[in-house]
Amino acid sequence: MLETINLSKSFKGKKVVQDVNLYLNNGESVGLLGPNGAGKSTTISMISTLIKPTSGEIKLNGVNTIDKPGEIRRISGVVPQELALYQELSAYENLKFFGAIYKMTGKELEKGIQQALEFVGLEARQKDLVKTYSGGMKRRLNIAAALLHQPKILILDEPTVGIDPQSRNHILETVRMLNQKDGTTILYTSHYMEEVEQLCDRLYIMDHGKIIAAGTKAELLSILSTEDTIKVELNKLDETFVEQVKTIEGVRKVEASHLQLKIIATKGSNLISKLVHLAEQHHLQLINFHTETPSLEDVFLQLTGRTLRN
Amino acid sequence: MRSFIKKDLLIFWRDRKEIATVLILPIILVLVLNFAFAGLFSNDGQSSLDLQLAVVNQDDEAEAMVQLNEKLVNEASIGDQEAKALVKQANDVHPVQLLFEFLESEDLKDWVTVHKLEESEAVDKVKDGDLDAILIIPDGFTADSLYAAFIGGSPATSLEYKLEKETNNSSTLYSIIHGFIDHLNYQFAIQEIAGTSEVEVKLPEGGFEEIGAGETFTMTQYFTVTMGVLFALFLVATAATKTGVEIREQVFNRILLTNSHPMQFLIGKMVSTICLVLLQIIFVIIVSHFILDVFPNRSMTFWIGLITMVLLLSLALSGLAAVFTAISLRVTDIDAANGIFMLVILLFGIIGGNFVPIYMLPDWLQQIGEWTPNGLFLVMLTEWIQFEELSSIAKPSILLTGFFLLFTLIGFVLFPQRGKAK
Numbered sequence: 183m184l185e186t187i188n189l190s191k192s193f194k195g196k197k198v199v200q201d202v203n204l205y206l207n208n209g210e211s212v213g214l215l216g217p218n219g220a221g222k223s224t225t226i227s228m229i230s231t232l233i234k235p236t237s238g239e240i241k242l243n244g245v246n247t248i249d250k251p252g253e254i255r256r257i258s259g260v261v262p263q264e265l266a267l268y269q270e271l272s273a274y275e276n277l278k279f280f281g282a283i284y285k286m287t288g289k290e291l292e293k294g295i296q297q298a299l300e301f302v303g304l305e306a307r308q309k310d311l312v313k314t315y316s317g318g319m320k321r322r323l324n325i326a327a328a329l330l331h332q333p334k335i336l337i338l339d340e341p342t343v344g345i346d347p348q349s350r351n352h353i354l355e356t357v358r359m360l361n362q363k364d365g366t367t368i369l370y371t372s373h374y375m376e377e378v379e380q381l382c383d384r385l386y387i388m389d390h391g392k393i394i395a396a397g398t399k400a401e402l403l404s405i406l407s408t409e410d411t412i413k414v415e416l417n418k419l420d421e422t423f424v425e426q427v428k429t430i431e432g433v434r435k436v437e438a439s440h441l442q443l444k445i446i447a448t449k450g451s452n453l454i455s456k457l458v459h460l461a462e463q464h465h466l467q468l469i470n471f472h473t474e475t476p477s478l479e480d481v482f483l484q485l486t487g488r489t490l491r492n
Numbered sequence: 493m494r495s496f497i498k499k500d501l502l503i504f505w506r507d508r509k510e511i512a513t514v515l516i517l518p519i520i521l522v523l524v525l526n527f528a529f530a531g532l533f534s535n536d537g538q539s540s541l542d543l544q545l546a547v548v549n550q551d552d553e554a555e556a557m558v559q560l561n562e563k564l565v566n567e568a569s570i571g572d573q574e575a576k577a578l579v580k581q582a583n584d585v586h587p588v589q590l591l592f593e594f595l596e597s598e599d600l601k602d603w604v605t606v607h608k609l610e611e612s613e614a615v616d617k618v619k620d621g622d623l624d625a626i627l628i629i630p631d632g633f634t635a636d637s638l639y640a641a642f643i644g645g646s647p648a649t650s651l652e653y654k655l656e657k658e659t660n661n662s663s664t665l666y667s668i669i670h671g672f673i674d675h676l677n678y679q680f681a682i683q684e685i686a687g688t689s690e691v692e693v694k695l696p697e698g699g700f701e702e703i704g705a706g707e708t709f710t711m712t713q714y715f716t717v718t719m720g721v722l723f724a725l726f727l728v729a730t731a732a733t734k735t736g737v738e739i740r741e742q743v744f745n746r747i748l749l750t751n752s753h754p755m756q757f758l759i760g761k762m763v764s765t766i767c768l769v770l771l772q773i774i775f776v777i778i779v780s781h782f783i784l785d786v787f788p789n790r791s792m793t794f795w796i797g798l799i800t801m802v803l804l805l806s807l808a809l810s811g812l813a814a815v816f817t818a819i820s821l822r823v824t825d826i827d828a829a830n831g832i833f834m835l836v837i838l839l840f841g842i843i844g845g846n847f848v849p850i851y852m853l854p855d856w857l858q859q860i861g862e863w864t865p866n867g868l869f870l871v872m873l874t875e876w877i878q879f880e881e882l883s884s885i886a887k888p889s890i891l892l893t894g895f896f897l898l899f900t901l902i903g904f905v906l907f908p909q910r911g912k913a914k
Binding site: 230232255258260262264265266268270271275279280282283284 | 507738749752
């Protein structure tokens with residue numbers, strides 16, 4: 183349905199997006215995961231036709247949307263990271279304005295407004311000015327404004343930034359319903375791994391403007407299939423101890439935090455006995471010790487050497 | 493398009509602070525300024541005026557009767573005997589003397605000081621601001637006036653009234669001289685000499701302006717009009733500021749994504765500016781009128797003309813709003829841009845005569861001031877208030893329309909293409 187081919191963008195000579203290739207099938211929910219500054223928003227801005235790529239192509243059902251931007255605008259809704267709403271207007275007035283400039287009129291417009299408000303649970307507060315809303319309500323209205331014209335593709339750019347858990351769950355549930363019940367194709371960007379894990383069928387992991395991994399959750403986790411993630415809790419943390427752990431055969435990465443060590447090592451490294459022995463040598467006491475199932479966070483750590491929130 | 497206009501008007505209406513600023517504050521200022529300066533500029537206090545008038549007498553009264561005789565014989569084909577009889581009769585009438593008597597009469601001497609000077613000296617003193625105006629009695633004035641009175645035509649030679657700049661004083665002087673002509677006609681009538689004489693107001697070389705008889709442009713009117721226009725200019729800056737908010741809050745991007753033509757955004761801004769400026773100035777004028785009786789006893793034509801002029805100004809200012817909006821969409825630092833817009837507005841306000849009457853400014857600044865929409869509007873409205881003649885406002889109206897077209901063109905050219913907005 184939608185694909186990008188070697189999509190790149192430079193600002194003042196600096197490449198912020200480099201050769202991004204991604205695709206979305208009809209009705210699919212796809213996540214774009216990456217830390218802040220990875221290039222997710224720029225990629226989405228290019229896909230939604232807000233900015234022109236420096237090079238590369240974007241195709242919607244085979245039609246180049248860079249040459250014909252109207253094609254994708256007509257069938258897509260964009261939920262920007264910022265609250266793109268008029269604070270001095272009510273929710274109803276905001277939706278009426280955006281609906282009208284989508285060329286919706288009369289009953290169609292009225293029905294679209296009420297459906298969108300109902301979908302995000304704001305029908306009771308529709309006459310209130312947006313500036314009186316909580317952060318979560320504004321985020322929900324931000325989504326409603328993108329749903330008015332019943333888009334086939336919904337592009338969401340970090341729609342849950344800075345809101346309370348309840349509103350966040352409401353938004354995630356809304357997106358899930360749109361995808362599963364209405365069949366809306368979703369492109370969801372976030373730096374919250376758990377959101378993407380929960381919502382998306384497939385993922386693209388982005389860092390420094392590049393796609394560094396892609397696939398289903400299982401496919402991505404298989405990157406770590408030859409590895410174990412072991413968490414060790416100690417009574418105190420000794421830097422010499424940490425350095426010596428890194429030298430143990432089979433250990434690939436060690437991350438120290440407070441009194442914990444997160445160790446990624448090759449499967450079957452027989453690490454436990456070596457760690458116990460080393461701790462004794464350093465007069466350290468092992469308080470807790472367990473092997474973890476790898477997560478996408480671990481995948482990202484493995485791929486970039488950093489955590490998503492770095 | 494209607495959605496864009498409605499949105500802009502609604503946003504403005506919801507901004508109570510802005511409403512108070514552009515609607516209530518100018519009226520308060522009109523009231524305060526009117527009462528504060530009432531004693532200083534009041535037209536009712538004419539007794540406190542000290543009008544300095546240079547009179548340049550170029551007429552040779554000794555030759556007047558000879559000239560009259562020649563004109564009667566050569567131009568009116570009157571017989572020699574009959575002409576001599578008329579000249580004898582005319583010996584009793586001395587128009588120049590009557591003029592001096594009139595200007596130095598008990599009625600006028602307290603507030604008009606006559607200076608009998610040569611023309612060059614008089615011109616210098618008026619330019620230096622030592623005198624208010626010059627009245628030139630041209631050569632042949634006596635003979636021409638008497639000849640015209642005898643044959644019942646208009647005199648070939650007229651009094652010339654010159655002034656450096658338009659002030660309440662010079663306007664009053666004009667009325668006084670016009671009063672003299674009435675007085676002169678009265679004298680002729682008493683002597684059963686039919687005829688008329690007119691003061692012809694000329695526009696001589698050297699940048700003198702003409703002034704005719706009409707309604708006086710009062711300080712209350714000045715304050716009402718200028719405060720209305722000044723805050724209309726602030727409205728234009730507000731329109732640009734609101735564009736800045738739309739950019740900052742990403743709603744402009746959302747508009748772009750709706751597939752609607754971006755120019756609709758700009759045209760929406762212009763139309764809403766027209767509506768707001770029109771309503772704002774008319775509100776200020778009408779409320780001030782009801783409180784201070786700013787335009788007493790004026791005809792419906794006057795009011796229609798006034799509203800038409802405000803509409804023309806609204807058009808010009810909507811063009812300015814288009815320029816500001818387009819610039820707002822191009823710059824990266826919207827706060828700096830808003831600061832510059834406010835400076836431009838204040839500059840327009842100063843040189844356009846919204847802070848002090850334009851005639852108080854240096855000549856070069858006055859000339860520049862008339863090339864601002866607000867300055868031009870003030871000139872046009874001053875003419876309309878005084879003379880209510882379409883001919884006097886035709887040129888400024890065309891220029892204001894020109895401003896509208898020019899600003900709109902600049903706004904359209906500067907308006908960024910999709911993806912170029914910052």
